[in-house]
Amino acid sequence: MQTDINHCFDKLCPASIAVIGASSNASEIGWVKRLQNFGYPGKIYPINPKAKVIHGLQAYANICDVPDSIDYAILNIPALSTPQAMRDCAVKGIPFVHCYTAGFSESGTEVGKQLEIELAQIANNNGIRLLGPNCMGIYCPESGMTFSEDFPKEKGRIAFVSQSGAEASRLILLCQDVNLNFSKVISYGNAADLNETDFLEYLAGDTKTDVIGLYVEGIKNGHRFMSAIRRCMERKPVIILKAGLTENGAGAAISHTASFTGSQSVWQAFFRQTGAISVQTIDEAADTVQGLTRLQKLRGKCVALIGRGGGIGVVAVDICERAGLKVPPFSDVTRQQLAQIRPDPGASLRNPVEPKLGMEGAGEFYLCGLPVIDEDTETDVILIQMAVDVYGGHTTDLVQNVSEAAYALCAAADSLKKPVAVALFTGGHTDTVLAAAAARDILTKSGIAVFSGIEAAAKAISKVYYYQSRKME
Amino acid sequence: MQTDINHCFDKLCPASIAVIGASSNASEIGWVKRLQNFGYPGKIYPINPKAKVIHGLQAYANICDVPDSIDYAILNIPALSTPQAMRDCAVKGIPFVHCYTAGFSESGTEVGKQLEIELAQIANNNGIRLLGPNCMGIYCPESGMTFSEDFPKEKGRIAFVSQSGAEASRLILLCQDVNLNFSKVISYGNAADLNETDFLEYLAGDTKTDVIGLYVEGIKNGHRFMSAIRRCMERKPVIILKAGLTENGAGAAISHTASFTGSQSVWQAFFRQTGAISVQTIDEAADTVQGLTRLQKLRGKCVALIGRGGGIGVVAVDICERAGLKVPPFSDVTRQQLAQIRPDPGASLRNPVEPKLGMEGAGEFYLCGLPVIDEDTETDVILIQMAVDVYGGHTTDLVQNVSEAAYALCAAADSLKKPVAVALFTGGHTDTVLAAAAARDILTKSGIAVFSGIEAAAKAISKVYYYQSRKME
Numbered sequence: 012m013q014t015d016i017n018h019c020f021d022k023l024c025p026a027s028i029a030v031i032g033a034s035s036n037a038s039e040i041g042w043v044k045r046l047q048n049f050g051y052p053g054k055i056y057p058i059n060p061k062a063k064v065i066h067g068l069q070a071y072a073n074i075c076d077v078p079d080s081i082d083y084a085i086l087n088i089p090a091l092s093t094p095q096a097m098r099d100c101a102v103k104g105i106p107f108v109h110c111y112t113a114g115f116s117e118s119g120t121e122v123g124k125q126l127e128i129e130l131a132q133i134a135n136n137n138g139i140r141l142l143g144p145n146c147m148g149i150y151c152p153e154s155g156m157t158f159s160e161d162f163p164k165e166k167g168r169i170a171f172v173s174q175s176g177a178e179a180s181r182l183i184l185l186c187q188d189v190n191l192n193f194s195k196v197i198s199y200g201n202a203a204d205l206n207e208t209d210f211l212e213y214l215a216g217d218t219k220t221d222v223i224g225l226y227v228e229g230i231k232n233g234h235r236f237m238s239a240i241r242r243c244m245e246r247k248p249v250i251i252l253k254a255g256l257t258e259n260g261a262g263a264a265i266s267h268t269a270s271f272t273g274s275q276s277v278w279q280a281f282f283r284q285t286g287a288i289s290v291q292t293i294d295e296a297a298d299t300v301q302g303l304t305r306l307q308k309l310r311g312k313c314v315a316l317i318g319r320g321g322g323i324g325v326v327a328v329d330i331c332e333r334a335g336l337k338v339p340p341f342s343d344v345t346r347q348q349l350a351q352i353r354p355d356p357g358a359s360l361r362n363p364v365e366p367k368l369g370m371e372g373a374g375e376f377y378l379c380g381l382p383v384i385d386e387d388t389e390t391d392v393i394l395i396q397m398a399v400d401v402y403g404g405h406t407t408d409l410v411q412n413v414s415e416a417a418y419a420l421c422a423a424a425d426s427l428k429k430p431v432a433v434a435l436f437t438g439g440h441t442d443t444v445l446a447a448a449a450a451r452d453i454l455t456k457s458g459i460a461v462f463s464g465i466e467a468a469a470k471a472i473s474k475v476y477y478y479q480s481r482k483m484e
Numbered sequence: 485m486q487t488d489i490n491h492c493f494d495k496l497c498p499a500s501i502a503v504i505g506a507s508s509n510a511s512e513i514g515w516v517k518r519l520q521n522f523g524y525p526g527k528i529y530p531i532n533p534k535a536k537v538i539h540g541l542q543a544y545a546n547i548c549d550v551p552d553s554i555d556y557a558i559l560n561i562p563a564l565s566t567p568q569a570m571r572d573c574a575v576k577g578i579p580f581v582h583c584y585t586a587g588f589s590e591s592g593t594e595v596g597k598q599l600e601i602e603l604a605q606i607a608n609n610n611g612i613r614l615l616g617p618n619c620m621g622i623y624c625p626e627s628g629m630t631f632s633e634d635f636p637k638e639k640g641r642i643a644f645v646s647q648s649g650a651e652a653s654r655l656i657l658l659c660q661d662v663n664l665n666f667s668k669v670i671s672y673g674n675a676a677d678l679n680e681t682d683f684l685e686y687l688a689g690d691t692k693t694d695v696i697g698l699y700v701e702g703i704k705n706g707h708r709f710m711s712a713i714r715r716c717m718e719r720k721p722v723i724i725l726k727a728g729l730t731e732n733g734a735g736a737a738i739s740h741t742a743s744f745t746g747s748q749s750v751w752q753a754f755f756r757q758t759g760a761i762s763v764q765t766i767d768e769a770a771d772t773v774q775g776l777t778r779l780q781k782l783r784g785k786c787v788a789l790i791g792r793g794g795g796i797g798v799v800a801v802d803i804c805e806r807a808g809l810k811v812p813p814f815s816d817v818t819r820q821q822l823a824q825i826r827p828d829p830g831a832s833l834r835n836p837v838e839p840k841l842g843m844e845g846a847g848e849f850y851l852c853g854l855p856v857i858d859e860d861t862e863t864d865v866i867l868i869q870m871a872v873d874v875y876g877g878h879t880t881d882l883v884q885n886v887s888e889a890a891y892a893l894c895a896a897a898d899s900l901k902k903p904v905a906v907a908l909f910t911g912g913h914t915d916t917v918l919a920a921a922a923a924r925d926i927l928t929k930s931g932i933a934v935f936s937g938i939e940a941a942a943k944a945i946s947k948v949y950y951y952q953s954r955k956m957e
Contacts, residue, residue: 173795174795175794175795175796175798176794176795177792177794177795177796178794178795178796178799181796181871181909181911184911184913185911185912188911188912188913189912226795228795228798252799254795254798254799254802255798255801255802256802257801257802257805257806258805259801259805259810259811259812259813259835260798260799260801260802260805260811262801262813262834263793263797263798263801263811263832263834263835263836264798266832266834267793267794267795267797267798267832291799291802291803291806292799292803292938292939293796293799294937319650320740321648321649321650321651321740322646322647322648322649322650322651322699322701322727322740323648323650323651323654323766324736324740325648325701325727325728325733325736325737325740326651326725326727326733326764326765326766328728328730328732328733328735328736329727329728329729329730329733329764330764330765332730332731332732332733333730333764337732338732338733338736339732340732340735359736359739359740361735361736361739362732362736363736398654436654438654438657438658438661439658439661439662439921439924440657440661441917441918441921444914444917444921445914448912448914448917451912464767465765466765
C-alpha cells in the first residue's frame with residue numbers, strides 16, 4: 012500500500028523535516044543549514060549519533076528518538092546505511108523520504124543495484140513514497156524547501172521535473188536572470204519509486220503551475236508516460252529535454268542514472284504524436300519557458316525585426332527564416348509611415364528597420380515606431396535587437412542610457428496588441444555586460460521576453476508558435 | 485588603367501590621409517578625431533570649406549588646395565557631391581579613395597544607381613582604386629588605420645573582408661574578448677570597384693595573414709571568386725558567412741548592398757568543392773577563427789569531456805555528437821588511472837569525467853588528470869567545461885578561485901600533446917560574469933581556445949576537424 016501521490020504533493024509544505032546524516036561540521040553548508048538559510052518555516056530535526064546540537068538545533072541519534080511526528084526525511088548517509096534508515100523511517104511513520112545519497116544502480120555495481128531494489132521494497136512495503144536515490148530533491152519556494160540556498164525565494168508558475176539536479180539548478184538560475192520563478196522543481200534521480208510520470212500526473216492538475224519542463228534520460232513505463240503527457244498538454248505546455256539520444260550520450264546516461272534511453276525514432280514519433288515541445292539544451296529550455304510565459308499573444312509566425320539593419324539585419328532575417336519563421340517586407344502603408352519617423356537616407360524600412368543610432372534614438376523609435384509596426388498586417392511578433400556592445404565606447408553613462416531605452420520600450424510595449432521580444436547582444440566587456448544586465452532586469456520585470464541573441468529568440472518564438480498552432484488545430 | 489591591387493595594399497600604411505567632409509563640430513567623433521585617437525601616425529588633412537582648423541589640424545577648402553601629396557582619401561560628403569570630389573582626387577593624383585557615404589545603389593533609387601556607376605567610371609578612368617561606396621573602410625592596427633577608436637591597437641594574424649561594417653565591428657569585438665587580433669579588416673560595401681575577390685587575391689599571398697574570414701551577400705564574378713578562394717585554401721583556411729540565403733534574407737540584402745545573393749544549392753556546391761568553411765552567424769565566425777588559430781594540433785574528432793558529469797555531461801555528449809564529433813568511453817587503462825585521482829563514489833570516469841567539486845578541486849584535477857587523458861588513445865581534443873555559475877554562492881572570492889583554476893589549467897595544458905578547449909558557462913549574475921571574464925582573459929592570453937558554451941565549442945571543433953581532414957586528404 013502506497014500513499015497517494017496527489018496527497019503527498021499537496022503536502023509539499025511539510026511541517027517538519029528530518030535530516031538523517033546531518034553534518035556536524037559547523038562551517039559546512041549541509042541540508043540543515045541550507046534549509047535554515049533559505050527560510051524553511053517548519054521544524055528541522057538533525058539526526059546524527061555523534062552530535063548533541065547542530066546549527067542551534069537539538070540533534071537525535073536516531074530518527075526514532077524524535078518525540079514529534081515527522082512529515083519528510085532526507086537521507087544523507089552512505090548508501091550501505093540507507094536500508095536501515097528507511098526501516099527506521101517506516102517505524103516512525105514518515106510518509107515521504109528523499110534519498111540524496113548516490114552509489115546505487117547508477118554506479119553499475121551489483122551491490123548498488125541490489126541496494127536500490129531493497130530501498131524500493133522497504134518503501135513499498137511500508138507505504139513510504141521514495142524520491143531518488145541519487146538526486147537533489149525538491150525546490151518549492153512556496154513551502155520554503157530547497158536544495159540550494161541561492162535559489163530565489165519568490166514563487167512562480169513554472170514546474171520542472173528533472174532526472175538531473177545540475178540541469179535543474181542551471182535552469183533555475185537561467186530563469187532567475189530573466190525574473191521567472193517556479194512553483195516547484197523536482198530532481199528525482201534514479202526513480203526507484205516515484206518517477207517522472209508520477210510528477211507529471213500531479214502537475215497536470217496543479218493549479219499553481221502553468222508551464223511544465225522535464226529533463227529525462229529514460230522513462231519507466233512508456234504507455235503511462237504518454238498518457239500523462241497527453242493529459243498535461245490538454246491544459247498546459249510541456250517542454251522536454253530528452254538527453255542521451257546519441258550513441259555515446261546513451262552510454263553517459265547509463266552511468267548517470269542507469270537509464271535506458273530509447274531510440275531516436277521512438278522519441279521523434281512521441282514528440283509528433285503528443286505535441287510536447289522538444290529542446291536540446293537547458294538554455295533552450297529556459298528560452299522556451301520564457302517564450303511560453305511571455306509571448307502568449309503570438310498568433311502567427313511573421314516577425315518584424317527592429318534594431319539593426321545592414322549585415323546584422325540580413326543575418327538576423329536568415330536566422331529567423333531558418334528557425335521556421337518569416338520576416339516579410341512591411342506593407343506599403345507601414346513603410347510610408349515609418350519613412351516619416353525615420354527619414355534618414357540609408358535607413359532600411361523594409362524589415363528589418365533601424366532606429367536612429369545610439370540608445371537615445373532607439374528609445375525614441377520604440378515610442379513612435381512600434382505602434383506603427385503593431386498595425387502592420389504582416390506582423391505577428393516584434394523582435395527587437397538591442398546591441399549594447401556597439402554603444403560601448405561612445406557613451407559616458409552606458410548603464411543609464413541603455414536603461415532609459417529599456418524603460419521607453421516597456422512603456423511602448425504596454426499598449427501594443429502584438430507580443431514583443433528582445434534579443435540582447437552584450438559582448439564580453441564588463442561595461443556592456445553590466446548595461447545589458449540592467450536592461451534585462453528592467454525589461455523582464457515588465458514582462459517582456461529577453462533572449463541572449465537572435466538565434467535564441469528565433470528558436471523560442473518558433474517553439475511557441477508550434478505550440479499555439481497545434482492548440483488551435 | 486588601374487593601380488595594381490597588390491601595390492595598393494602593400495601601401496596600406498598610407499603616409500597621409502585626406503578626410504573630405506571632415507566634421508567641424510569639435511564634440512563629434514568624426515574620421516579625423518577617430519584616426520587621431522587611434523594613434524594614426526601619418527599626416528591627416530581635413531577638407532572642409534567652412535573651417536580653418538579641425539581638431540588642431542589646418543583644414544583646406546578643397547583637396548586640390550593641399551600642398552603635399554596624399555596617399556588615401558575618405559569621402560564623407562553627401563552622395564550627390566561625391567563625383568566632383570572623386571574628380572578632384574584624380575586631379576590631385578590620389579591612388580586610393582574610400583567612399584564612406586551611403587545612398588547609392590543600395591537605396592534602390594535610379595539616382596543612387598547612376599551615381600554609383602559614375603563613381604566607378606571616374607575611378608577607372610583615372611587609375612584610382614575605390615573602396616565602397618557605403619562602407620566603413622579599413623582597420624589595420626599595424627598602420628594605425630581604423631573605423632572605430634575602440635578597436636584594439638595590437639596587430640594579429642587574422643584578416644576579415646566584409647560587405648557589412650557592423651558585422652566586421654562585431655567580429656573584431658568578439659575576437660578582442662578572447663585576445664585575438666587582426667592583420668587587416670576591410671569593409672567594402674557596394675563594391676563598385678574593389679570587391680571581395682580583389683581582397684582575397686591579395687590575402688592569399690599576404691604573409692601577415694594566417695586565417696581569412698569573409699562576410700558576403702553577393703559576389704561580382706563567380707568564376708574569379710572561386711579561383712581566389714581555391715588559391716587561399718591552398719595556403720590558409722577561409723571562413724565564409726554567406727548572408728541572404730533565405731527568401732527574405734535575400735530581400736534584405738538587396739536593400740543593404742544591392743547584392744544578388746544567389747541560390748542555396750549553388751552555394752552548397754561551392755562550399756563542397758572549395759572546402760571553404762561555412763558559418764551562419766558572426767559568433768560562429770569568431771569561434772571558428774579561434775578554433776583554427778588555437779586548435780591546430782587537432783588530428784581527429786574524438787572529444788574528452790572534462791568538468792561536469794551528471795545531466796550536464798549527458799547533454800554535452802549529445803551536443804558534441806550532434807555536431808559531428810565523438811565522445812567515446814576512455815580506455816580501461818585511462819579509467820584505472822583516473823580512478824586513483826578521483827576515487828569518490830558517483831564520480832563518472834567513463835567520459836565525461838568530473839573533477840572534484842569547487843574550483844580548487846578543478847585546478848587539482850587539471851594538473852593530475854589531464855596528463856592521463858592526454859595519453860588516452862581514444863582522445864583527440866580535451867574539452868573542459870568550466871561552469872562558473874554553480875560556484876557562485878559558495879565562494880568568498882570567486883574571481884580569485886576561478887583565476888587560480890584557470891592558471892592551473894594553463895600550466896597543465898602547456899605540456900600536453902593534444903589541444904585543449906574550454907567552454908565557459910557564466911550565467912547572468914554580475915559576480916559570475918566577472919569571474920568568467922577573468923578566467924577567459926587568463927586562458928586566452930595563454931593561447932587556450934575559450935568558447936561561450938559547449939554548443940559553440942563543439943561547432944568550432946567540428947569545423948576545425950573538417951578543415952584539417954580535408955587538408956590531409
